[in-house]
Amino acid sequence: MTQLCKPILIVACASLALGMSGCAAVLVGGAAGGARVAADARTTGSFVEDQAIEMKAGSALSKEPGLAQGTRINVYSYNQQVLLTGQAHSEADHARVLELVRGIERVRLVRDYITVGPATGLGQRGRDTLMEAQVRTELVRLEDFDFTRVEIIGERGVIYLMGLVDEANGRRAAEAASRVRGVSRVVSLFEHPGAAQPPVKSETPPVESIPEPAVEEAVTSPAPMPGA
Incomplete structure (x- = not known):
């Protein structure tokens, strides 16, 4: 280094x-x-x-x-x-x-x-890590829910959820995450399997910058997955 x-x-x-x-x-x-x-x-x-x-x-x-x-x-x-x-x-x-x-x-x-703005300090990063673990626990507790399909990212009290789930389970995951103490906002970035699949484009990919409402869901359709 x-x-x-x-x-x-x-x-x-x-x-x-x-x-x-x-x-x-x-x-x-x-x-x-x-x-x-x-x-x-x-x-x-x-x-x-x-x-x-x-x-x-x-x-x-x-x-x-x-x-x-x-x-x-x-x-x-x-x-x-x-x-x-x-x-x-x-x-x-x-x-x-x-x-x-x-x-x-x-x-x-x-x-x-x-x-x-200023980078987060050790205390906030520690709280975010704990919050991620608590959200994971809430997802594990959901009945008939495959928690391995969800990636959980915590940043400054905001929980981001990524993964391949259907609409109903995406809502369940977001609701479960919102119940965790300290979560100020849940951003659902799920893709729904079985929906229309746009191709992976060769040009420069777009940037999606979304405003910051209290609760947010942004869902997109999955593209073909290369090299199974």
Whole structure:
């Protein structure tokens, strides 16, 4: 690891980010999940593609010298849709992160939930981690619900839900998450299996930046999953 103030790619151990200071941080969401393929709703090919997207995003950001030390970005890919959360030090950093991620091959959509401002501290990150675990527990308790189909991401009291579920179960998951103490907002980013499947496009993928209502649901149709 160099001493330059470049973004730091955290691959398998997210806890490493908690102790870092003086440089921008990039957290890659699913890079430690190789053993989870058998329990995942995605095909093996799609799962691997998502891991590759996350790694490419982390690599691109880690090599970008222009990002300030106050920038902290989390990258998650599910079925080739990329969710970006975290804090950018400036609007320029925010724009550069979007530009780099949009340039990654096979990305269908970039969901931009980055805010511009100070990075979250250790206390808030710890609360978010606990909140994720509590939401997971609520999903496990749901009757006739496959919790392995849902990815849970917590950021500053907001819970983001990604996965391949039908509409009814998507609503159940969001309602369960909203009951957890400390959750200020639930953002459902589910795709519904069996819906119309748009192709993966070769041009630069769109960026979806959604306002911040108290409760939100954004559902899209899954694209064909490469290389099962």
